[in-house]
Amino acid sequence: MSQFAHNFWRIFSAHAETIPNVEAILAPGRKALRFGEFARHLLAVKETLNSYGIGRGDRVASALPRGSETAVCAVAATACSTYIPLNPDLTEEEFSRYLSRIRPKAVIVPAGSGEAARQAANLHGIMIIELLPDAKGPAGSFTLEQGTAGLCHLPQWNRADDIAFILPTSGTTSEQKLIPTKQHHMLALSQAAQKHFNLGPSDRCLHIMPMFHGHGLESSLLVPLIIGSGVICPEVFDIPSFFDCVKQFEPTWYSAGYSHHGAILNQIDDYRTIANNSTFRFIRSGSGRLDPRVNLGLEDAFGAPVIERYGMSEATSLTANPLPPAIRKPGTVGLPLTGEIRIVDETGATLGANCDGEILVRGPTVFEGYLDDPAATAAAFVDGWFITGDLGRLDDDGYLTIVGRVKEMINRGGEKILPREIEEVLTAHPDILEAVVFPIPHPTLGEIVGAAIIPEPGMSPPGRELSQFMRARLAPFKVPNAFKIVEEMPKGPTGKIQRNLLTEAFVASRKREAVRKILRPAEATLLS
Known part of the structure; x- marks a missing residue:
């Protein structure tokens, strides 16, 4: 046995x-x-x-x-x-x-x-x-x-x-x-x-x-x-301690989110000798898309393949690229580790290779349902397949590519943030009439949090005061990095907020408009 x-x-x-x-x-x-x-x-x-x-x-x-x-x-x-x-x-x-x-x-x-x-x-x-x-x-x-x-x-x-x-x-x-994850899910993984x-x-x-x-x-x-x-367990993650552990303990692999990989590569020149002499057999990446430049930079520095994977709490790790000499396909998250993957259209019909659709999964690592929530469980499965909420496609060889997210999640260095929670706290402030939270592209964290606000008439809340208000009610990684006062929110024909337009407007105006910002040292927060 x-x-x-x-x-x-x-x-x-x-x-x-x-x-x-x-x-x-x-x-x-x-x-x-x-x-x-x-x-x-x-x-x-x-x-x-x-x-x-x-x-x-x-x-x-x-x-x-x-x-x-x-x-x-x-x-x-x-x-x-x-x-x-x-x-x-x-x-x-x-x-x-x-x-x-x-x-x-x-x-x-x-x-x-x-x-x-x-x-x-x-x-x-x-x-x-x-x-x-x-x-x-x-x-x-x-x-x-x-x-x-x-x-x-x-x-x-x-x-x-x-x-x-x-x-x-x-x-x-x-x-x-x-x-809930059972022991047999982890044993299968x-x-x-x-x-x-x-x-x-x-x-x-x-x-x-x-x-x-x-x-x-x-x-x-x-x-x-x-x-x-x-397993090597340092008390902190920062770049000096990472390379100290690489040199002292001779690890054969590490797994991290894309923002961690970016932080390591950003300081690689200070540790090039240690990296070149490392004992890594492979480097695993998850929690979001890895920039191809970071992928190549890590492989060059450490002399080890970077293996992208895909997973979620409901199903643990689902796919990963194989190790050499098998074929790795950069930009994809590889082949199923265990279980099966389907791509379906909006009607639930299975799509063929190279067609974008929603990702459904089933197998021995997939959970059996949400705790004490039969309605959510029923909505999360269809005919025994778990509905991931992610969009992707399978190529002719069965390699999976993630092309987007169904939900409006902001992915800040692997920390997943829903705008609604932050909006609820913002609109509890007496000086704010309306608030909409949106993602801002960030070179190492992937995304950070921005907030557009419409103040109450005659009010103009200071950014620092808003930041203090938020910090008392939310974990630090959820506090917006930038606030922008607007006269109205962009909405579609049905009244739905168009967050993507806020992101586009913020990026375009960053150099030419006076934007009220509260910026924290993002990498320092990540590495602490």
């Missing part, structure tokens, strides 16, 4: 027996945590959670920063409970809205910090558990403390058909749907990734993505560990 037919615990306990000396978790300035010890760490976390009354099927949220401790905590929580990782930079109001929906038994926060998450948890009467790193132990060592003792009804490890973690869809907190990328115990992934996203939690953390590969 394949190892991927089991649950997480059986796989990790098997790794402890078969590859005990392979380094599982690595971090700068720390001794590596080997697979022989890794399983014992997972067991210790499970026993602590059980002592707090948390077991199989119970929900545990977290608001944790990057780092090796968060990595081990995430793996342990997905193995013995239902884990919900939240962005630690959310405001108290945003945390409160999440917690009221997901109703976890506990929230894990860093010892001595995480005030917004703590306040929200206290408001809802939710147990707060503190994660205290053990600086003397190997990478990923920590204890969980300050929880309240309780009776655990199901102290067993999760089964393959149990929910491992829940991630929210993009959008406003009140409208977001919750996506791991099996496909192992075969597609020829991954094994000799490989190491350099982890640079946030662990509260699917990209960081699934593809760069759980998949390599399930396969039996190592």
